[in-house]
Amino acid sequence: xxxxxxxxxxxxxxxxxxxxxxxxxxxxxxxxxxxxxxxxxxxxxxxxxxxxxxxxxxxxxxxxxxxxxxxxxxxxxxxxxxxxxxxxxxxxxxxxxxxxxxxxxxxxxxxxxxxxxxxxxxxxxxxxxxxxxxxxxxxxxxxxxxxxxxxxxxxxxxxxxxxxxxxxxxxxxxxxxxxxxxxxxxxxxxxxxxxxxxxxxxxxxxxxxxxxxxxxxxxxxxxxxxxxxxxxxxxxxxxxxxxxxxxxxxxxxxxxxxxxxxxxxxxxxxxxxxxxxxxxxxxxxxxxxxxxxxxxxxxxxxxxxxxxxxxxxxxxxxxxxxxxxxxxxxxxxxxxxxxxxxxxxxxxxxxxxxxxxxxxxxxxxxxxxxxxxxxxxxxxxxxxxxxxxxxxxxxxxxxxxxxxxxxxxxxxxxxxxxxxxxxxxxxxxxxxxxxxxxxxxxxxxxxxxxxxxxxxxxxxxxxxxxxxxxxxxxxxxxxxxxxxxxxxxxxxxxxxxxxxxxxxxxxxxxxxxxxxxxxxxxxxxxxxxxxxx
RNA sequence: GGGCGAGUAGCUCAACUGGAUAGAGCACCGGCCUUCUAAGCCGGGGGUUGCAGGUUCAAGCCCUGCCUCGCCUACCA
Numbered sequence: 001x002x003x004x005x006x007x008x009x010x011x012x013x014x015x016x017x018x019x020x021x022x023x024x025x026x027x028x029x030x031x032x033x034x035x036x037x038x039x040x041x042x043x044x045x046x047x048x049x050x051x052x053x054x055x056x057x058x059x060x061x062x063x064x065x066x067x068x069x070x071x072x073x074x075x076x077x078x079x080x081x082x083x084x085x086x087x088x089x090x091x092x093x094x095x096x097x098x099x100x101x102x103x104x105x106x107x108x109x110x111x112x113x114x115x116x117x118x119x120x121x122x123x124x125x126x127x128x129x130x131x132x133x134x135x136x137x138x139x140x141x142x143x144x145x146x147x148x149x150x151x152x153x154x155x156x157x158x159x160x161x162x163x164x165x166x167x168x169x170x171x172x173x174x175x176x177x178x179x180x181x182x183x184x185x186x187x188x189x190x191x192x193x194x195x196x197x198x199x200x201x202x203x204x205x206x207x208x209x210x211x212x213x214x215x216x217x218x219x220x221x222x223x224x225x226x227x228x229x230x231x232x233x234x235x236x237x238x239x240x241x242x243x244x245x246x247x248x249x250x251x252x253x254x255x256x257x258x259x260x261x262x263x264x265x266x267x268x269x270x271x272x273x274x275x276x277x278x279x280x281x282x283x284x285x286x287x288x289x290x291x292x293x294x295x296x297x298x299x300x301x302x303x304x305x306x307x308x309x310x311x312x313x314x315x316x317x318x319x320x321x322x323x324x325x326x327x328x329x330x331x332x333x334x335x336x337x338x339x340x341x342x343x344x345x346x347x348x349x350x351x352x353x354x355x356x357x358x359x360x361x362x363x364x365x366x367x368x369x370x371x372x373x374x375x376x377x378x379x380x381x382x383x384x385x386x387x388x389x390x391x392x393x394x395x396x397x398x399x400x401x402x403x404x405x406x407x408x409x410x411x412x413x414x415x416x417x418x419x420x421x422x423x424x425x426x427x428x429x430x431x432x433x434x435x436x437x438x439x440x441x442x443x444x445x446x447x448x449x450x451x452x453x454x455x456x457x458x459x460x461x462x463x464x465x466x467x468x469x470x471x472x473x474x475x476x477x478x479x480x481x482x483x484x485x486x487x488x489x490x491x492x493x494x495x496x497x498x499x500x501x502x503x504x505x506x507x508x509x510x511x512x513x514x515x516x517x518x519x520x521x522x523x524x525x526x527x528x529x530x531x532x533x
Numbered sequence: 534g535g536g537c538g539a540g541u542a543g544c545u546c547a548a549c550u551g552g553a554u555a556g557a558g559c560a561c562c563g564g565c566c567u568u569c570u571a572a573g574c575c576g577g578g579g580g581u582u583g584c585a586g587g588u589u590c591a592a593g594c595c596c597u598g599c600c601u602c603g604c605c606u607a608c609c610a
Binding site for chain 1: 535536537538539544545546547549557558559565568569570571572573574575603604605606607608609610
């Protein structure tokens with residue numbers, strides 16, 4: 001529902017190493033959808049036809065589409081729930097739950113409205129992500145997990161393997177529960193119920209989110225014995241994105257039954273995630289459990305300064321904090337499309353200061369590359385367990401550890417080759433055959449050049465470390481250090497006016513190597529290399 | 534109450550499995566454009582790594598206790 005910039009914390013880092021598929025689980029039967037449905041029905045007094053008209057009308061050109069409407073409505077509904085007398089609030093709460101249950105059941109007008117809304121928002125989500133080059137292969141939806149009775153199959157297996165047991169005493173009486181990984185009840189005092197156990201099936205017979213997630217992950221590993229229906233949903237230039245449905249097409253790509261899973265979910269989900277892994281292990285699927293990685297990361301928040309820039313009033317108390325957590329319920333945050341637009345506008349301004357002669361196309365293309373590069377770099381420069389306090393000014397700064405800084409170093413190198421009228425690839429090919437570098441590199445002056453070359457040669461090593469540690473920030477650090485060292489080199493040596501031919505040749509070669517390496521490292525982070533800036 | 538993460542320069546963060554003088558960036562101060570883009574470069578100040586013990590030749594990192602903050606848990610998704 002809420003388009004969250006966290007999504008771009010993971011991107012194509014795995015691209016060169018693995019063949020993989022990107023799935024985005026779509027929680028289309030969740031309470032947030034129910035809230036928006038309540039909003040349209042009770043605040044806006046709109047039915048399915050009205051909503052469909054809104055969706056159709058909100059398309060044309062403007063990015064402020066249907067998802068923006070939902071964002072606002074969601075915040076209003078949340079506010080509305082908390083208003084009125086106790087009995088009124090209770091009634092609203094009941095309405096909310098009833099709506100949720102109708103959506104989960106399906107086959108009714110409320111569920112149809114929810115379907116229309118969630119699909120429209122999903123389409124907008126794909127468009128937004130596509131701007132950053134993020135594409136999906138498959139969109140499994142919660143509604144199919146429910147309607148295709150994935151849970152029922154999983155439940156049988158969970159009962160048969162003894163992972164779940166029915167609690168007969170204590171506060172969880174009547175629930176089907178699962179022991180948590182660490183509760184070593186068996187060896188210790190074993191009297192009374194394990195009250196710390198995780199409830200999977202409530203006493204009223206409904207399944208919790210974790211239960212559905214277990215079923216979903218059994219499917220992912222091909223252990224469920226059931227499959228989704230599939231239909232095409234969205235066409236990217238290079239491939240098709242499929243979506244789950246109850247009765248799909250006969251011919252479709254194969255999804256599920258994978259060897260390994262990387263679940264990119266923020267660290268607040270670590271408890272439910274460990275429950276899922278524990279369930280797999282308990283069912284005897286230990287190998288699969290070992291190949292299940294919760295790629296957890298901390299949330300993205302906003303600095304108080306940026307929150308103010310966005311027009312929010314920030315309390316004195318919040319101003320002292322390093323960051324403020326975004327909240328869709330409170331209507332506090334920045335929408336990904338807005339963020340990108342703001343950053344593009346800002347980098348555009350910088351470009352126009354310097355290149356009045358550029359064509360409109362050149363300006364907007366470069367502004368886009370810089371803005372997206374700045375955004376991606378900022379998301380990736382922090383290690384995963386650090387909260388990212390987003391600030392546009394910091395992200396877009398040319399000074400400091402930023403995307404634009406790295407891009408600028410690379411552009412400087414490109415300028416040299418443009419002025420020299422040679423291609424960096426040609427320089428590399430030529431230099432590989434000459435053999436006069438020992439004398440220069442061995443000299444005192446050559447020490448720094450040698451150091452730069454050594455650093456430049458470390459890309460694969462750094463990538464390997466980044467993969468082992470599941471830490472994209474290592475790549476960001478490498479790109480920055482290389483850019484920094486190159487800027488130093490650039491300042492120290494006037495390459496084009498160098499008179500010593502052997503030296504000039506070496507300097508050009510080093511520039512070509514560094515250009516290639518910064519560019520390749522940035523590419524691993526999904527950051528483009530502008531021609532000029 | 535329990536679980537996870539964090540505490541490092543004024544601020545935001547690094548530090549690969551324990552290893553040399555704990556590093557960057559921002560901010561601050563001072564320099565550097567007749568030159569391939571100064572959107573840059575160089576230099577400077579700034580630290581008892583939360584506290585107290587312990588293990589080790591060696592601890593920001595490991596162990597014990599305590600303090601502070603955040604998140605997750607207690608039949609919400």
